[in-house]
Amino acid sequence: MKNIVLIGFMGTGKTSTGRLLARRLGRPFIDVDERLELMAGQSIRQIFANQGEDFFRRLEQDVVAQVSRYTNTVIATGGGVVERSANVKRLRRNGVLIALTATVDDILVRTAGRNSRPLLQRDDPRAAVENLLARRAPLYAHAEFSVDTSGRTPQQVCDHVIQLLRTGGYLSGHG
Numbered sequence: 001m002k003n004i005v006l007i008g009f010m011g012t013g014k015t016s017t018g019r020l021l022a023r024r025l026g027r028p029f030i031d032v033d034e035r036l037e038l039m040a041g042q043s044i045r046q047i048f049a050n051q052g053e054d055f056f057r058r059l060e061q062d063v064v065a066q067v068s069r070y071t072n073t074v075i076a077t078g079g080g081v082v083e084r085s086a087n088v089k090r091l092r093r094n095g096v097l098i099a100l101t102a103t104v105d106d107i108l109v110r111t112a113g114r115n116s117r118p119l120l121q122r123d124d125p126r127a128a129v130e131n132l133l134a135r136r137a138p139l140y141a142h143a144e145f146s147v148d149t150s151g152r153t154p155q156q157v158c159d160h161v162i163q164l165l166r167t168g169g170y171l172s173g174h175g
């Protein structure tokens with residue numbers, strides 16, 4: 001069975017939806033950011049502060065190379081995973097890609113008050129989100145499916161993803 005890979009901007013619910021999805025389908029769940037932090041022995045915030053974004057992207061690429069060898073797994077990625085085309089190519093080899101989207105307003109609400117996302121620690125987070133989104137939206141659009149998460153709970157998003165996967169023939173009748 002192919003992996004189910006969630007891509008999309010920060011705050012679109014990849015981790016919470018992925019966790020639910022894995023539980024519902026009885027599959028293992030892997031969060032790329034979580035695995036990266038474990039591997040590095042530092043939080044993402046510390047990695048950005050100490051070694052910088054390029055170093056983070058190299059670690060991210062290593063983790064993606066590891067996890068894209070798996071099968072039958074639900075994988076939640078970090079929002080910037082699409083910045084390197086090698087990542088998308090690898091994830092696609094064994095997986096079906098699902099892009100989660102949300103409005104800028106929802107992204108800002110969901111990511112507010114957290115300092116775990118270095119790329120949004122700016123005087124003007126709205127401008128930061130808009131600029132990054134403008135660059136990345138065409139990359140997220142390479143996914144097989146896209147699901148708008150605005151105003152929806154992870155449970156509702158999970159239901160919708162399952163329905164899309166079933167219709168697309170990616171799941172057997174049981175899940």
Ligand code: S3P
Pocket residue numbers: 008009010011014015033044077078079080081116117118119
């Ligand atoms: C990033 C998104 C974050 C994390 C890092 C960089 C990005 O993951 O990987 O802060 O470049 O969009 P989430 O999308 O899970 O917040």
